[in-house]
Amino acid sequence: xxxxxxxxxxxxxxxxxxxxxxxxxxxxxxxxxxxxxxxxxxxxxxxxxxxxxxxxxxxxxxxxxxxxxxxxxxxxxxxxxxxxxxxxxxxxxxxxxxxxxxxxxxxxxxxxxxxxxxxxxxxxxxxxxxxxxxxxxxxxxxxxxxxxxxxxxxxxxxxxxxxxxxxxxxxxxxx
Numbered sequence: 656x657x658x659x660x661x662x663x664x665x666x667x668x669x670x671x672x673x674x675x676x677x678x679x680x681x682x683x684x685x686x687x688x689x690x691x692x693x694x695x696x697x698x699x700x701x702x703x704x705x706x707x708x709x710x711x712x713x714x715x716x717x718x719x720x721x722x723x724x725x726x727x728x729x730x731x732x733x734x735x736x737x738x739x740x741x742x743x744x745x746x747x748x749x750x751x752x753x754x755x756x757x758x759x760x761x762x763x764x765x766x767x768x769x770x771x772x773x774x775x776x777x778x779x780x781x782x783x784x785x786x787x788x789x790x791x792x793x794x795x796x797x798x799x800x801x802x803x804x805x806x807x808x809x810x811x812x813x814x815x816x817x818x819x820x821x822x823x824x825x826x827x828x829x830x
Contacts, residue, residue: 657747657775660787662768664794669806672755675762676734678805679753680705685713687804690796693717707731710742717745717789726751747773764801766794 668675678684682703689695697703698712709728714721724744731737734755741749748771756763772779772786 657771658779659748659769659771662766662770662790662794664766664798666764666798666801667758668762668764668801669760670762671760672734672757672762675764675805676755679755679764680733680737682711684804688797688800689715690793693793698723705731705737711739745773747771766797 682697682699682705683701685697686695694714694716696714698714699710703709703711705728707728707730709731711726711728713724713726715724716722722745725742726739726744726749727742729738729740729750730752736752736754738750738752740751748769750769752765752767754765754767756765768790770790
């Protein structure tokens with residue numbers, strides 16, 4: 656049984672919810688939120704009309720290996736949350752929830768990613784050696800980019816809003 660892992664991040668941004676949601680809802684901003692080392696490109700024609708049922712195609716390169724990735728927006732709740740799930744790509748399972756909550760004039764943005772590597776035990780070894788660290792590095796870059804582009808309250812304020820982690824979701828196991 657393969658372990659389902661979870662990465663959670665929270666970030667307090669000094670913008671109203673509608674502004675923050677609109678930024679995340681614009682697929683064109685994904686490239687600015689992705690580290691250059693991934694050579695990330697959106698392949699789907701732009702602009703992309705975001706809603707439940709939208710599919711987005713990407714290409715990227717990880718450790719020199721070209722990867723194609725297709726996600727499906729499975730939940731679209733404007734101003735509150737949206738979810739993208741991998742239909743085709745490098746993971747056996749990938750579900751990324753973006754949630755937005757008003758905090759006065761600011762917004763608490765939460766990323767929750769549940770994922771599972773392919774290849775069973777070999778995938779678990781890859782997770783321990785580099786996948787977990789790579790995802791943390793990617794989401795660190797994303798946090799810093801969002802802070803730069805939208806104005807955050809600083810790294811310590813984000814942690815005050817709640818912990819961040821990349822740990823096995825112990826109660827979730829593959830069948």
